[in-house]
Amino acid sequence: MKKQVTITAEPINEPALLSQRVMSPGMGAVVCFLGVVRGTEGDATISALEYEVFQSMAEHQINLLFDELARRWPIESVRLVHRIGLVKANEPSLWVEVIAPHRGEAFAACQWLIDELKRVVPIWKKPVIGGP
Amino acid sequence: MRVTVCFYSYFKDLTGCASTTEELADGSTLDDLFKALVVRFPKLGAMQRATLMAVGLDYQNRTYVLSEGDEVSLFPPVQGG
Numbered sequence: 001m002k003k004q005v006t007i008t009a010e011p012i013n014e015p016a017l018l019s020q021r022v023m024s025p026g027m028g029a030v031v032c033f034l035g036v037v038r039g040t041e042g043d044a045t046i047s048a049l050e051y052e053v054f055q056s057m058a059e060h061q062i063n064l065l066f067d068e069l070a071r072r073w074p075i076e077s078v079r080l081v082h083r084i085g086l087v088k089a090n091e092p093s094l095w096v097e098v099i100a101p102h103r104g105e106a107f108a109a110c111q112w113l114i115d116e117l118k119r120v121v122p123i124w125k126k127p128v129i130g131g132p
Numbered sequence: 133m134r135v136t137v138c139f140y141s142y143f144k145d146l147t148g149c150a151s152t153t154e155e156l157a158d159g160s161t162l163d164d165l166f167k168a169l170v171v172r173f174p175k176l177g178a179m180q181r182a183t184l185m186a187v188g189l190d191y192q193n194r195t196y197v198l199s200e201g202d203e204v205s206l207f208p209p210v211q212g213g
Binding site for chain 2 (some may be wrong): 035045051052054056057058060061083093094114117118119120121122124125126
């Protein structure tokens with residue numbers, strides 16, 4: 001299984017990521033997920049989220065999740081990009097792509113990966129309250 | 133033995149530092165370390181049930197026996213995504 005994890009302070013460049021996609025002829029499903037910073041939290045207006053990461057542990061834990069993903073589903077490729085630092089409202093903080101032979105395993109694997117990321121990967125966020 | 137301890141997220145605010153060192157008796161566990169840290173940083177005490185602990189890059193439970201030079205990290209529940 002091809003796997004790629006990127007944790008970066010740079011904006012997520014979707015066109016560049018899509019241009020780097022590689023699929024073999026047996027693959028029939030690509031699931032892409034984009035997590036976007038919401039502009040509200042409860043009644044408060046959020047202008048941004050400030051993300052903090054324990055980078056070496058985060059990369060290690062994501063690679064452990066990739067290993068488990070490969071054991072559970074016949075995935076050909078998984079790529080994950082998580083942005084850190086200040087991410088403004090309406091901008092993406094997370095991009096995940098899973099490529100598999102069929103949609104069922106691609107959707108299931110992508111959902112599982114994001115759920116597990118939120119449970120074990122050491123990344124935290126702090127809201128920046130108020131409009132720009 | 134001496135271990136290094138790093139704090140992340142608002143644990144840095146609760147302790148007033150990003151890292152420290154702690155002297156422990158040989159055979160001490162992560163639970164022993166946490167109790168020693170609460171003596172130095174009382175605000176950590178309220179976070180006992182919400183504290184995640186890692187040694188190196190892997191999560192460990194409170195019964196994990198520490199070794200000289202271990203790098204321990206303490207942090208609240210994660211919030212990625």
